[in-house]
Amino acid sequence: MFARVRRFVNRVLNNSRRINNEPLNRVSLIVIILIDIFILVNVFIGLNDISGWHLSPSQAYPCYAQWQTYRTETSKDKDYNILRELLLYKNSNQPSQKQIYQETATDHIGQVSPICLQYAEYVDNINIPQNQQAIKAIDDRQSKISNLRQANSRIRAEYDSTLLEKIAGQSREQSINQVGAEKAKQELEKNNRNISQLEQEISNLKNELKLKPESSELITFLQNGEQFYQIEQGYKRASFWYPSIQFAFQALFLLPLIFIALLVHQFSQRRRYGLVALISWHLLVIFFIPLIAKIFEFLQFGAIFQFLFDVISAIFGSLLFLVSYIYILLIPLIGFGIIKFFQKIVLNPKLQAVNRIQKSLCVRCAKKIRHNDAYCPHCGYYQYVECHNCHDLTYKHLPHCKHCGSSQEREL
Template sequence: MFARVRRFFNQFFNNYRRINNEPLNRVSLIVIILVDIFILVNVFTGLNDISKWHLSPSQAYPCYSQWQAYRTGTNKDKDYNILKELLLYNKSNQSSQKQIYQETAAEHIGQVSPICLQYAEYVDKINISQNQQAIKTIDNRQAKISNLQEANNRIRAEYDSTLLEKIAGQSREQSINQVSAEKSKQELEKNNRNISQLVKEISNLKNELKLKPESSIFLTFLQNNEKFGQLEQGYKQASFWYPSIQFAFQALFLLPLIFSTLLVHRFSQRRRYGLVALISLHLLVIFFIPLILKIFEFLQFGVIFQFLYDAISAIFGSLLFLVSYVYILLIPLIGFGIIKFFQKIILNPKLQAVNRIQKSLCVKCAKKIRHNDTYCPHCGYYQYVECHNCHDLTYKHLPHCKHCGSLQDGSEL
């Protein structure tokens, strides 16, 4: 078994560096390596682009994150905060929220959730100049409160220093503060009155904004448990299937490249187009590298992983490290199955020998040889084996002797 694997890799690397059994010179080898790198980069670029072809969960359900944040928020002022977040200060030259959602869907496969489109309609109704001006007015009032609070902090620092000077009996002329304690106290009281007035004005403006018909309808919509439940279920389902959809599109990108390159490689081998066979072999390796990586990525993040994760979570609770144990067992079994499949079906020497002998090809390298050649002139492989019954030479890997028809024991197969 190990000898066969070693022979396979030796033959592969020899073919990978040779044209018609002649070694590549250094310049040609460098050129091929540069071509390999260029194609590999473009393959990964294409895979990245096609993986974004379908709408992602966040694109199909663009309102989910904001809505969930609102639902889980504990701030008593969360109604105003979400209105403020959705209102744009400058709406000129901007599409409506619904148009933005629809434009995103137009560039991808899939559709935006109807619930999010309804959400966007409510947002567009809220996003008018009067409401934007209300937000600006509230922010201006809040900025004035911040300025007054800063002034109060500065006055308190000076006031405390003035009181200490007064207690110490220091004269007013020797004070380092320009304002007396009495005047500082008056300023503090005046600023506090202004702050209280501004806070009331802000509270009234917020209430007016929340009680407007368009705002009230939107907030009622956000508090609809049934709608949010449908949205959350759709988002979770999309998140569950999205890695599998990405893998399907990436496989759709790679498989035509692999099959077409494989056909070119086999054709060039039959016609003995050495350079074409070499380049196509390199391309096959380049196309298989990202395919293998994407298969492992799918196994780690796709439906299979999610199924195991959910099953172990349901049965064993928080013992999620058991997923790793399952993968450690599962991946070798999958690899074993793939090896058996290729050994028994795809790359089975017995099946390959039947087709190659009928076409007068070498049993090993599949290159054209004459009918009576004992050794392949291309790879030097011995084509025959002695029949255990009549002791004449018969073809390797075939089940019966071509002279006496006796069944071979399979020792040389």
């Protein structure tokens, strides 16, 4: 098996560095490498673009994250917090929330959840200047409260220092503090009254904002558990299938390129267009690199991984490291199966030999040779083997001798 792998690697390298079995010069090799890098970069750019063709779960369910945050929040002010979040960064120059959601689906496959579009309508209804002014008024009062509390902290520090000076019998003229003890106490009481008044005003403004019809409709909508359950299930389902959908589109992008490069390579080999064969071979290798990478990425994050993850979670609970064990055992088995498939079916030398000998091609490199050539002039491979029955020369890898017809299985 290792000998076959080594021969395969040598064949890939030889095909990548030779034109009609002649080695490339350094300049030509550098040019080919630069072309490879340029094409590989553009292939990955194309894969990235086409993988985003279908709407992602967050694009198809754009309201899910915000809605989930609201439902999991335990603060008593969570109704106001969601309203403030939706109103704070909205201005008149921006499109409506519903338009933003709808524009996400433009030039993409898939659609935005109708429930999220309904949510966007409620968001647009609350985004009016009066509500934004209410948020601004609350923030202004919160800022004043913060300033007053900072002033109180400073006054308390000075008040404590003034009391110590008074106990020590130090005169007022020698004090380093700006405010005397009596005046400090008055300032603290005044500030505390202002803070209480501002907090009451903030509470009233919040209640007024939450009791407005458009706000009440949005909060009632957010508290609807049945609709959130539909969004949550849709989001989880989309998250489960999205890696598979991405892989399908990426394969759709790569497979035609691989097929075209393979056809061009085979055609150029038959016609002995050396430079075309070399470039098409490089393209074939370049197109296979991202395909293999995306296959492994899909196995690591796609539906198969999620299925194994769910099974392990259901059976063994938190022992999720067992998923890695399964992959460590499973991937080599899959690789072994792929190798056997290509060795026995796709790249089977016996099957290849039948087709090549019929077309007077070299058994190993598939280049055109004359009918009676014992050695390939392109790769030097010996074409015949001695029959164990009649001892005449017959073709390698064919099941029967061309002279006596005896089976050659023991020689293959």
